[in-house]
Every structure is written in C-alpha cells, then in structure tokens.
Amino acid sequence: MPTYPDLPLPEDGKLAENLAHFARALRKAGLPVGPGRTLDAIRAVEAAGFARRDDFFHTLQAVFVSRPEERATFAQVFRLFWRDPRYMEHMMSLMLPQVRGVAEERAAQAAEKRAAEALLDGQLPPMPETGEAPEQIEIDASATMSAEERLKTLDFEQMSAAEIAEARRMLARLSLPVRPLVTRRSRATPAGRRIDPHRTLREALRRGGEIARLPRKAPVTRWPNLVVLCDISGSMSDYSRMVLHFVHAVANRKGQGWARVHAFTFGTRLTNITRHLRARDVDAALRAAGAEAQDWSGGTRIGQSLHAFNRDWSRRVLGQGAVVLLITDGLDRDDAGLLAREIERLHLSCRRLIWLNPLLRWTGFAPKAAGIRAMLPHVDSFRAGHSIASLEALGQAVSDPGDSGEKARLLALLRE
C-alpha cells in the first residue's frame, strides 16, 4: 500500500463514523469489505468532495465494489443507508434473500440457517431409501467377481441404498487424470532441449568467463480447467446425483491435475454450482447445490441451457484450454436446430468436449432421438457414464486427445 499524509478530517468525525457504519452495512449484505477499504473510502470522499450526490455514489462504488454482480447490492444498500442510516438494521433483515448470491463467506446466522433448511427440504428430492431393486439377473453371470468389482459395473439406477453408500465412498477416492499443457515459460532442467543463456552466463562468470557447460531449460507445464455441465432433469436424476459426487471428488482432490473445476447444472435453466462444490463435505456441498438449482427432476431444455452457458459463461470459464464434460441423455423436446447450433458453438469454444450419456449402457442403443442426432457430430468423445467402471474409464478419454469413445460407431449407425 502506498503511504498517504494524514487526513484533514473534521473534528467531530461524523463522516468517518457514517462511512464505517456504511462499510459494516455492506459487509452484512455480503460484500467483502475490510477496514482498509473504509480508510480508502474516507480518503476518496475527501478527495472528491460532496458537491453532487451521484459523484458521492460513484466515489464510494469505486472503492467498495470489485465485481460487476456486487453493483446491484451496493446500489441498494447505498440507497437505503444514505436516506436514513437508522433504518438500515431493520432493512438488512428484509434484504438478506436478495443478496445471498454474494454472501457465501458470511457465517450463516441461526435463523437464516433454519430458513435455508426449511427451503432445502422441499427442493432436494430424497435419495431412494429402500433397496427396491433386487439382485439383477445379468449379474449372475459374474458370480466370480468380488463384491467391489461387482459394484463397479453395477448401474447406478439399480443400486440399493447400501450399495449407493458404498459406491459413493468409492467415487470419493476416484480421480480424473489429465495431461498437463505446455506453456511459454521455462524452468531450468538438466535434460531440457533449449540452452539457458541466463545461467550459462552466470556460471561462466563464476569461472572467470570460461564456459564449461551449457545449462538447459524446458518449458513449464500447467494444468487445464475442467468444466462440468450436468443434466439434472427427471430422466437423469439418479445418475446426475452420483456424477456430482464424482465431480465433487475431482474438484476437491489436491495435486491431481485440473487447475480449476467449474460445475453447472441444467434442467430447464442453467445454474452455476461451482462455489458450492468447494465445501469439503460432499453432502453439504450437494445440499447447497440442490438449493441453488431450482429445477431438480424437472423437464429438460438442453438447447436453451447450452445457449445460456455460451452467452454468459463460456468466455469466462473456457478461456484457457478447458475440457468440457457434458453429462446428459440428450433427450430434448425443444428445437433440434437450436441445440445443434449451441453444441457447435460450445465445441468451438473449448479444447475438448466429452459427452457422457448413461443411455449408452444399453447394448442396443441407437441415436434415434433428435437431440442426440443433433449433438453427436459436435462432440470429441462419446462415452457411457452409468457405473463406477465407466467413470474410471473416463480418465482415458480425458488424457488421450485421440479418444472418441463410441462416437464413430454411433455416427455409422446414424448414417444407416
């Protein structure tokens, strides 16, 4: 921080006091405002003066706001506060639901927590409680498998509650290996392909100008981002819940690749659940995600959702060579033309587009639905995502740039 001279503040200190109150109100509304910003605000107001109300507004906004989505909250708090600060305490309690979007770091207050729990009950459908699915006939053939092996190939939809619990534990240990990307930066390494002139010179200097060897350097690598788009409509709900467990495991595993994992759910509308997945506890994470996504087990509008993603998010999350994992059954009742356009745009914006489709587990699966026919030509890889084994195999699709999964076979079917 640069140092400033002492402030010529008025003696009674009313301004400083009011600004401190205002900062506290902003903090309560969920803006990350520390004491440093309050000091900045006092300096800024001193510099800009009080001549006009809109100048005062812009001055404070420049100091307190650091993201576009905070502007609406700021404007609201500003309007309420500078009318009469005393109303603030009262108004804050009324405003809380509107500012939830930026309030994730705030410790939840007891009353709000209760309210959230009350909301959650209605929105997150309960997991199947009883094991209504008996032993499957197809599993008889695999009597020699261990319990763990059997569970790996079992369809998520056919698992009992106990099996689901066990499968989740296995999913939590799963990772998604990926190859790093090469960057322009370099680091010193004995086996590098390029000569490092900087170190060559430094070593030569140590020997009085004699070049004894040529130190080498190699490019530094970095990890790509992963973007997950998960269908949570009625036809997918059993799979999507398990897949989100998997995504949570991938997002929270340290040191296994993937610089960042962004996750979105869609049914009838698109929801960003990235920050909910950061919660370490998987149940808390999925509960928060469930509360945020209002369209669990509803209909599907894949084209519209992809359109919303392309328009609002693609430039922000796909910028640096991201891999996109699209999890959907492709059963879309909307206009197939829109879907084809949007999936093409998505494919053009990312480095790799991998489609996981649980329907692929049926051996007789053929791409008959209009949505699937529209999407198939535009994905890099098409794979099943119905069991732990198939999610394990996903690692290959991600790390091998040539892998296309079942795409070629299905495209051939499509042409028939």
Added chain:
Amino acid sequence: MTAARRPDNLPERQGQRLTTIPRDIDGVEQLLAGQGYVASRALATVVFLALKLGRPLFLEGEAGVGKTEIAKTLAAALDRRLIRLQCYEGLDAASAVAEWNFAAQMIAIRTAEAQGGADRDALKTELFTEDYLIERPLLAAMRPQPGGAPVLLIDELDRTDEPFEAFLLEALSDFQVTIPELGTIKAPEPPIVILTSNRTREVHDALKRRCLYHWVDYPGFDRELAILHARVPEAQAALSREVVAFVQRLRHEDLFKKPGVAEAIDWAKCLLALDVISLSPEVIADTLGAILKYQDDIARIQGSEARRLLDEVKRELAPA
C-alpha cells in the same frame, strides 16, 4: 511492446497544453472531452480519484467499450508517455520488467579475456549494470520521465495467469520492481496505472483490493451519439443517429458477441467509405462484418431480421 519503447507516439495536439492533473471531476470530463473521449460521470469520477489518490484503476467490461482507449486518451491529454504492457498467457517477469542482454555480456567477457587480466569481481560488477539491461514496460514505468510520471496501461490482465498477478502486487502497491542483480527500483513519482480486463476469468481479490474498480458499460443512445460525433465528425448527423440506434437495437438481440462502441465507430467509417447516406437492408447485409464478428451472429441477423430491426429503428427515429 514496441509502443513502450517509443516515447513519441503521442498525437499532435493544438491549443494549450494541460500537463497538471485536473482539480475536480468536471475538469476530468473536460480533459477527456478535449481528446474526443466522451466519458460517463461515473468513469470521470473514478479517473479523477485514481489521479488524485495515486491509486491504480481497474477497468472491467465487454470488449470494445473504450477501456484501453481511456489510457491512451489520458496519456495524450496529460502529455505523458504511454507505456503499454499487453498481457498474454505465459507472460513472465523477464518480458514484463527487464531482461539482461546476454549477447552483449558475453562479448564483454571475451573482450576482457582477450585484453588479459580479467579481474573476476570487477567483471561481475561491470556486467550487471544498467548498460546491459533491456528495459521492459514495468521497469520503464518506474523510471522518471521528462513530462512527469508516465501512464502505465496493463491491458487484458485476464489473459495472464495467477502467478503473474501475484507478481504485479509488488509493482502496483509500492510502485517498485525488484531485479535480483540490481536490487529494488522504486518510482520517484507513482505512474498512472490503468488495468483492463475483459473478464474471461475472475482476477484475484488481492489485486483488485489495491485498485479502484469500475465496470465500463455500453453507453446510452445520447452518449454513444456524442462519441460517434467526436470520433467520426465527417459523418452526417442523420446517418450517425441511424448507426447508433441500430447498434443499440442489436445489443438487445440475443447475440454471442454484442457489438461494442469500437464496432459502431468502425461501422460508421465503413459506411462513410462507401458513400452511404442512409441505412438500407442491402447496405447492412454488405457491411455486417464490421459490427458482428461471429458467423452464428451474422447468420442470425442477416436478411429479414436486419430488415425488421432497421424498420423498427427508422420508426423510432422518425418522430424525433
């Protein structure tokens, strides 16, 4: 980066030279308007605060709303040198601050050897002096400049990665850079720093906290018209109104990339070059590439959609 090494890239200006910073927000508005930059009151306020408080200014917004232009305008208006650091993925300290001129250093070593009696310590101190240093934008911005502290434009910050952001923290909070062989170089007078981002990713809060923040929005009809008048004065008033109204109308459409102010200006220039007096569906079809840059968007607007939008625009403008 070539621009950074050329201090004479300021356009010629007539009238009085304003080299001191304005004393109030109105002054900033006038200063920018004098250069043909029509700023909103909010933008003028943050620019004034940045100048007055000596804080970096962080501008975010869609492409083509005049974020980079504000730095160029400020440099020209205040008659300061503009130093530009264009960010890209993998930008490292060597290409942002300074690099040693290895070739020259090697030659110096060989020469010293050939002359005999190369004193190792003397050689070392001699080799790592400013004579062998190639200045890059960040270091150049810390140097005193004849006309006063320079304007440092750090453009498209979202294109770099987090390590570089962390590196920038030192430069932006203390206005100093460190070169291991030389030590810390501190700016005698803090440069005017402007950072821009297209928000392709979120920039870290630690960096934002050190800056004044402003989200640059698309301008309203009147201000965009004023911008067009300032930038393309030779365009007829009627054509300008049509261009602005059409572009504003396009921004309400569901497009992958909405046209910015820069596109509106480009388009007006294109229409002038074609001697167009008034917009027609045919002219729009021929020149759509100047405002829309994605095939999907062009396909969407071309033809009947353009005709419909144009009819709407003409109806809106007619009573006025």
